[in-house]
Amino acid sequence: MVLASDIQVAQNIGFGIIAVMMILAGVGVIASRNVVHAALSLVVVMAGAAAQYVLLKAEFVAVTQVLVYIGAVMVLFLFGVMLTRAQLGKDADLNNKNAAIAAPVALLLFGVLAYVLIDGFADEKISATTGAGATPQDTAVISDLIFKPYLLPFWALSFVLLAAVIGAIVLARKD
């Protein structure tokens, strides 16, 4: 028997609206002839992804996504666009001649992935009451995980970030 609370009509409608928005903006990222428009479409995709994270009961990751991706990474991208003086208007010279090969590759990849996913997870559901984010102390659970079982990767990640920052400074420095 299917209960009304199992179908989650409101969440499904929200998912549909956000997913359509994300897909349209994704097409904008890969098809726009204007670098700045593509970057701003990516902002919409990232904001939509943050909304999907909330639907998936991962509020902390959603907030981090907004802070780090939309806040920091996009500013970095817009600086990159400005500093490389890419044409701010229409730029016809943005694509190479590979579209005839890339489109079948991407479509085939999506076909295989969709077949495997539909075959493997036919009607598995995301439970509404259990899981991450069901309780207010979820962020405490995440921090416990980061600083206990995943401490070594956290250290490694700190060194990766440090090395990346130093590397970026060394690469971009004028001398």
Place this chain on the structure above:
Amino acid sequence: MLINQFLLLGALLFCMGVYGVLTRKNAVMVLLSIELILNSVNINLLAFDAMNGGSDGNVFALYIIAVAAAEVGVGLAMVLLIYRNRKSISLDDLSEMKG
């Protein structure tokens, strides 16, 4: 909610990113497409996390966000260096490795 709706959305975004990486000539646009791919992976991780009721997937997603930030920093520094040396960031012009 079915888990498949999230997984299929992630797969679609992943394939869009692959298409973008293969077709774009401008290096900044290739980095934008890579961000699309990383976001789709995060959606997958969090969907599986919500299905299994743990919190480990959230940790992985946070680590991926940090690695993506580092990758963008280094990538854009390289793009700036290429631009400074040859006044162009067209990836088709970078053919020194061709034998």
